[in-house]
Amino acid sequence: xxxxxxxxxLSLYAKREPVFNRRIDGKFRRIKWAIMALCLAVYWVTxxxxxxxxxxxxxxxxxxxxAHRRFYMFGIEIWPHEFYFVAGLLIMAGIGLxxxxxxxxxxxxxxxxxxxxxxxxxxHVDRLIDGDRNARMRxxxxxxxxxxxxxxxxxxxxxxxxxxATGGAWIYYFADAxxxxxxxxxxxxxxxxxxxxxxxxxxxxxxxxFMREQVCIYMCPWPRIQTAMTDxxxxxxxxxxxxGEPRASLKKSxxxxxxxxxxxxxxxxxxxxxxxxxxxQGPQVGCITCALCIxxxxxxxxxxxxxxxLIDYATLDDAEREKAGQPPTRHLKLIWRPRTLAYLxxxxxxxLALLFALGTRVHTGLTVAKDRNPPxxxxxxxxxxxxxxxxxxxxxxxxxxxxxxxxxxxxxVMWTDDSARADAAxxxxxxxxxxxxxxxxxxxxxxxxxxxxxxxxxVTAEGEARETALSEVTFDTPQEANP
Amino acid sequence: MAEHHPKGRLDxxxxxxxxxxxxxxxxxxxxxxxxxxxxxxxxxxxxxxxxSVVYPAWPMLSSATQGTLGWTSRGELDKDxxxxxxxxxxxxxxxxxxxxxxxxxxxxLMRAAVAGGAAAFRINCVQCHGAGAAGSKGxxxxxxxxxxxxxxxxxxxxxxxxxxxxxxxxxTRMSIMPNFGSDGxxxxxxxxxxxxxxxxxxxxxxxxxxGAKLFADNxxxxxGPAGKGSRQFGAPNLTDAIWLxxxxxxxVVAQIGKPHMGVMPAWTGRLDPVTIKMLAAxxxxxxxxxxxxxxxxxxxxxx
Ligand code: SF4
Ligand code: SF4
Numbered sequence: 001x002x003x004x005x006x007x008x009x010l011s012l013y014a015k016r017e018p019v020f021n022r023r024i025d026g027k028f029r030r031i032k033w034a035i036m037a038l039c040l041a042v043y044w045v046t047x048x049x050x051x052x053x054x055x056x057x058x059x060x061x062x063x064x065x066x067a068h069r070r071f072y073m074f075g076i077e078i079w080p081h082e083f084y085f086v087a088g089l090l091i092m093a094g095i096g097l098x099x100x101x102x103x104x105x106x107x108x109x110x111x112x113x114x115x116x117x118x119x120x121x122x123x124h125v126d127r128l129i130d131g132d133r134n135a136r137m138r139x140x141x142x143x144x145x146x147x148x149x150x151x152x153x154x155x156x157x158x159x160x161x162x163x164x165a166t167g168g169a170w171i172y173y174f175a176d177a178x179x180x181x182x183x184x185x186x187x188x189x190x191x192x193x194x195x196x197x198x199x200x201x202x203x204x205x206x207x208x209x210f211m212r213e214q215v216c217i218y219m220c221p222w223p224r225i226q227t228a229m230t231d232x233x234x235x236x237x238x239x240x241x242x243x244g245e246p247r248a249s250l251k252k253s254x255x256x257x258x259x260x261x262x263x264x265x266x267x268x269x270x271x272x273x274x275x276x277x278x279x280x281q282g283p284q285v286g287c288i289t290c291a292l293c294i295x296x297x298x299x300x301x302x303x304x305x306x307x308x309x310l311i312d313y314a315t316l317d318d319a320e321r322e323k324a325g326q327p328p329t330r331h332l333k334l335i336w337r338p339r340t341l342a343y344l345x346x347x348x349x350x351x352l353a354l355l356f357a358l359g360t361r362v363h364t365g366l367t368v369a370k371d372r373n374p375p376x377x378x379x380x381x382x383x384x385x386x387x388x389x390x391x392x393x394x395x396x397x398x399x400x401x402x403x404x405x406x407x408x409x410x411x412x413v414m415w416t417d418d419s420a421r422a423d424a425a426x427x428x429x430x431x432x433x434x435x436x437x438x439x440x441x442x443x444x445x446x447x448x449x450x451x452x453x454x455x456x457x458x459v460t461a462e463g464e465a466r467e468t469a470l471s472e473v474t475f476d477t478p479q480e481a482n483p
Numbered sequence: 484m485a486e487h488h489p490k491g492r493l494d495x496x497x498x499x500x501x502x503x504x505x506x507x508x509x510x511x512x513x514x515x516x517x518x519x520x521x522x523x524x525x526x527x528x529x530x531x532x533x534x535s536v537v538y539p540a541w542p543m544l545s546s547a548t549q550g551t552l553g554w555t556s557r558g559e560l561d562k563d564x565x566x567x568x569x570x571x572x573x574x575x576x577x578x579x580x581x582x583x584x585x586x587x588x589x590x591x592l593m594r595a596a597v598a599g600g601a602a603a604f605r606i607n608c609v610q611c612h613g614a615g616a617a618g619s620k621g622x623x624x625x626x627x628x629x630x631x632x633x634x635x636x637x638x639x640x641x642x643x644x645x646x647x648x649x650x651x652x653x654x655t656r657m658s659i660m661p662n663f664g665s666d667g668x669x670x671x672x673x674x675x676x677x678x679x680x681x682x683x684x685x686x687x688x689x690x691x692x693x694g695a696k697l698f699a700d701n702x703x704x705x706x707g708p709a710g711k712g713s714r715q716f717g718a719p720n721l722t723d724a725i726w727l728x729x730x731x732x733x734x735v736v737a738q739i740g741k742p743h744m745g746v747m748p749a750w751t752g753r754l755d756p757v758t759i760k761m762l763a764a765x766x767x768x769x770x771x772x773x774x775x776x777x778x779x780x781x782x783x784x785x786x
Binding site (some may be wrong): 011012013014015016211214215218281282371372373374377378379380381382387417418420422441443448 | 614621
């Protein structure tokens, strides 16, 4: 076990222990490569995909258009008042994390988290420039000289280039990517673009290049939430101490195979760990379950002719079962447990609700604000007028004619601030430009004896029966004040 | 700093010292903070110190330190206001050059004028006309379709420029209704009769012959023989449903006996011409605005 710390040396602040993780190949390492490639590819390619929305809308498949307050995602266009779709997606992402954690533990941390992906990437750069673990340790201890400085500068330059290429690519989600690309490199892009790129490049450079596991252990809130979420039924990377202990060197354990366990204390699991921890001390917040130690130990076990899985994905419960001599539970069975199913149900429920809302939404919208001050106007002929501000939304990429009608309120007619009172009628039509909102101030005038009541504004896109939006509002009258 | 806590002991699982307290069997580990955290903390202190040097910060006896950048929130506001004025400059210039009758031909300018007018209204006009411009007894409702002096853009602008019954402004709206009661022009009984006739004009009371006669003799000059009022004198239409000073018999009697006559400031000189144009556009937009009548050549010929 660990040496007890020297109490006289114990400081309130600890220096970061650099991590020199060794190169390793194996099943999980290859999965990590694949996921990294996939994540980066999706991230880089997405803004460059085109999607034809006709002449009135941008052709970028995925676009967060902050200036016009639109969010485009392939065939879906989200308006600000439909932000619940985005909120719903965020909630799904949150519950999705719970779901994944419940089913397969910290898989997000180990494979898909951007911090993990970037750390992994930068550690490969370390290996490329400075060599593998031992060479890097040597270089770390070596005094500063021209050779070391040169290596560091080259390495940091590569860090910076990667940071620019990855962190900086984020801006292409917020504007037409090809245009922004040209503008960016010709120096004519908006200062906000440069500021964003500078900030994201700097944070990627610092967090991925230097902070690394410190982010996971000290800065990220997620591990803390996860420690509360994981239990003995959660899948984690587990060192099977009943099988490994007591550990001894290969030589010693070969001499007395009955006394010693399978672990030959070769430290390979520690050497490959990207966060520099020793999994043999049990589950800990520093373990992101990247499974590289499984790859390392499996290789050792193969070499010394032992069965693999001394370190393996297992729940603590299952490790206990195995210790008691029972066969391990199949992973699928570990995954399907009530908690996971409950998360899945909630997650899928929200997803289906969003899909339903998406399928049934109309591309015609109406919101009505009634003038409250004054609530009504008495006109010289004794009739009563109410004023309303209508906002007609045409959420399609072409101009559409829409009919606005008063439903209810017998005898009432309306006119607008862009028409004459003489033209007042029960219905009127307006053409709403493509993908736009038309504000319309509407005056509704009702005969003298009308009582206060509710009525409805109805907006129907011409020739499209399904495209109707309704809004019920109040009509106030003087009679209401003294009934 | 690195004092060994007397009660601190090593936690078995982690080999870390405990802080020496125990809560329900739970002990806190004395895990050291990462050093970069400390440096971040120092950096924040340095930043804060620098910040308090370049920006106003330290309280002194009568004010605070000025900061080397010379920044003030007032200056910031000033800059914002100037920037806002600069963005409005084109609109303001266009409005200044334009006769108000032309405004409806320029929907963009009209919208800007209405928005600017709404803001100016909230500062200058709500005191009398109310936040929604609905007025109150004695203060005209600007939303309705009843206008004492006329409700087209040009007329509203004139009213704004010169006010109502403003001494010292030659072009002000001036009309006077005699104090029929307090000056002894009519007896109380006669006033009562006239009031009855006036209310009968809009069907609010039964008419009477004496009242009709008295009306014809005393009131028709301004209000017209049928009581339809006259915009030339700002005389209210007595046949409609809108009563500026109240529509009950008592109200009408009081108004004949000792009339209340409202005043409105002449805004020339108090507000710039563009703001006045904007106010006119806003008031016109409230729902009762009238078309500007086409100029009549004959009317111009005969002064
Ligand atoms: S890699 Fe396996 S055998 Fe080697 S120290 Fe780690 S657990 Fe023991
Ligand atoms: S202990 Fe193993 S699984 Fe955990 S972070 Fe280190 S290498 Fe990855």
